[in-house]
Amino acid sequence: MLNELTVRFNQFWLECWALVEALTLWELALIMWPFVFLSVPRYILSEIIVLAMIFKPEPPEKVRFRQYLAHKKPLVSILLPGFNEAETLETTVLSLREQSYPNLEIIVVNDGSSDGMDAIGRRLARRGWVRYFEHRQRGGKSSAENFAANAARGEFMVICDADSTFDRHSVWHLLVEFYDPEVQAVAGNLRVRNAGTNLLTRCQAIQYLFGIGVGRRASAAAGTLSIVSGAFGALRSSIVRQIGGWEAGPGEDGDLTTKICLAGGKIGFAPKAMCMTDAPDNWWGYFRQQLRWNRSVVRFRIRKYSGIFNPFSRSFNGRNLLGALDEVIFEVIFAISLPIYVVWMLMNHADMFWQVTFLVTILYVFVNIFHYLIALAVSERPHLDLPMFPYLPLYGLFTGLYLRTVRLIAYADEYLFKRSYWETYVPEYVQEQSRKYDSW
Numbered sequence: 001m002l003n004e005l006t007v008r009f010n011q012f013w014l015e016c017w018a019l020v021e022a023l024t025l026w027e028l029a030l031i032m033w034p035f036v037f038l039s040v041p042r043y044i045l046s047e048i049i050v051l052a053m054i055f056k057p058e059p060p061e062k063v064r065f066r067q068y069l070a071h072k073k074p075l076v077s078i079l080l081p082g083f084n085e086a087e088t089l090e091t092t093v094l095s096l097r098e099q100s101y102p103n104l105e106i107i108v109v110n111d112g113s114s115d116g117m118d119a120i121g122r123r124l125a126r127r128g129w130v131r132y133f134e135h136r137q138r139g140g141k142s143s144a145e146n147f148a149a150n151a152a153r154g155e156f157m158v159i160c161d162a163d164s165t166f167d168r169h170s171v172w173h174l175l176v177e178f179y180d181p182e183v184q185a186v187a188g189n190l191r192v193r194n195a196g197t198n199l200l201t202r203c204q205a206i207q208y209l210f211g212i213g214v215g216r217r218a219s220a221a222a223g224t225l226s227i228v229s230g231a232f233g234a235l236r237s238s239i240v241r242q243i244g245g246w247e248a249g250p251g252e253d254g255d256l257t258t259k260i261c262l263a264g265g266k267i268g269f270a271p272k273a274m275c276m277t278d279a280p281d282n283w284w285g286y287f288r289q290q291l292r293w294n295r296s297v298v299r300f301r302i303r304k305y306s307g308i309f310n311p312f313s314r315s316f317n318g319r320n321l322l323g324a325l326d327e328v329i330f331e332v333i334f335a336i337s338l339p340i341y342v343v344w345m346l347m348n349h350a351d352m353f354w355q356v357t358f359l360v361t362i363l364y365v366f367v368n369i370f371h372y373l374i375a376l377a378v379s380e381r382p383h384l385d386l387p388m389f390p391y392l393p394l395y396g397l398f399t400g401l402y403l404r405t406v407r408l409i410a411y412a413d414e415y416l417f418k419r420s421y422w423e424t425y426v427p428e429y430v431q432e433q434s435r436k437y438d439s440w
Contacts, residue, residue: 251296
């Protein structure tokens, strides 16, 4: 049996090699057009930007602003909304209290929890560690964040999840990025805390390394970053109040930062502001999370903020357009290209379908290895990233096949049925109001 499989694989490999020898490079590129014209350019561009940043000296304005922060120590309000986070709340608060930045207030908002989070929140408040508030009825994350923002007294706000932990200097690193007066929000650097649990969490650890550690670093340098994750980031309090805070989600974080960009603000990225968060460790949980996240691309980017693509719109801005195009082309169009490519191959090159598929898979492995080496060179946690190397061959299948399929389902589901308006992530009575009053 093994010998027969070996013979078949050798024969298949010879067919693949014969295909490579029979076609010119241009012909191969045309046959592999999604890989060559969509995947590779984005990888190369982000890597060039990230490598260039290694040799870029720190701006003198940033040095002066760091000195200003050390001298003035403006108050920072940390917003900590939570629903049923009794198990992790105290650990998160302890991590925040260990921050080296000295002038913090921690605002905990219990969004109608039923797991005993209220008792823990009150105990932390009695110790003087937090300012604690309760919603007797769950209103959703946006409601809790807006309540915390209204209670905040700081010049800056830090948003984070109640199940995350942080490096000791993370708040400092977030604040320093506000040296540019145009920067109104700063994204933190997220890593997967439970990466070693199983294959799924390891793939997500690579996804975070590539998408956040490299991708957001490159987007921020290009001035096109348009997302601050709700797991960890910082905002100027003035801009939050100016734009009216968070609207009902899911996708409320991207919605908020898009409003900031439309108001003329820039989004920065602080690679050294490390936040450790737990990723879903089962496929159903991950599937539901990705559906929720990717539905928001259609709900907000394509529906609510379609004016970003209109050059005659009053809020039109070239920087915002580039950021939106990056998301639409390399997420939406790239996902849609998968079934189109499969059908095109079967109709025009069915005799070489499996050979081309195999060659593209091999190329993805080499591209991911090169991308991994670049990510490792700029990584703040190389000891966490090195163990992920053996899983790179599987990562191409994870993103290229599984994740693109999930995105396709999410985009179609939202475009056809507006499923995000029935998402249980937000309480039904809030969703009912969104369905009634959202014009998009």
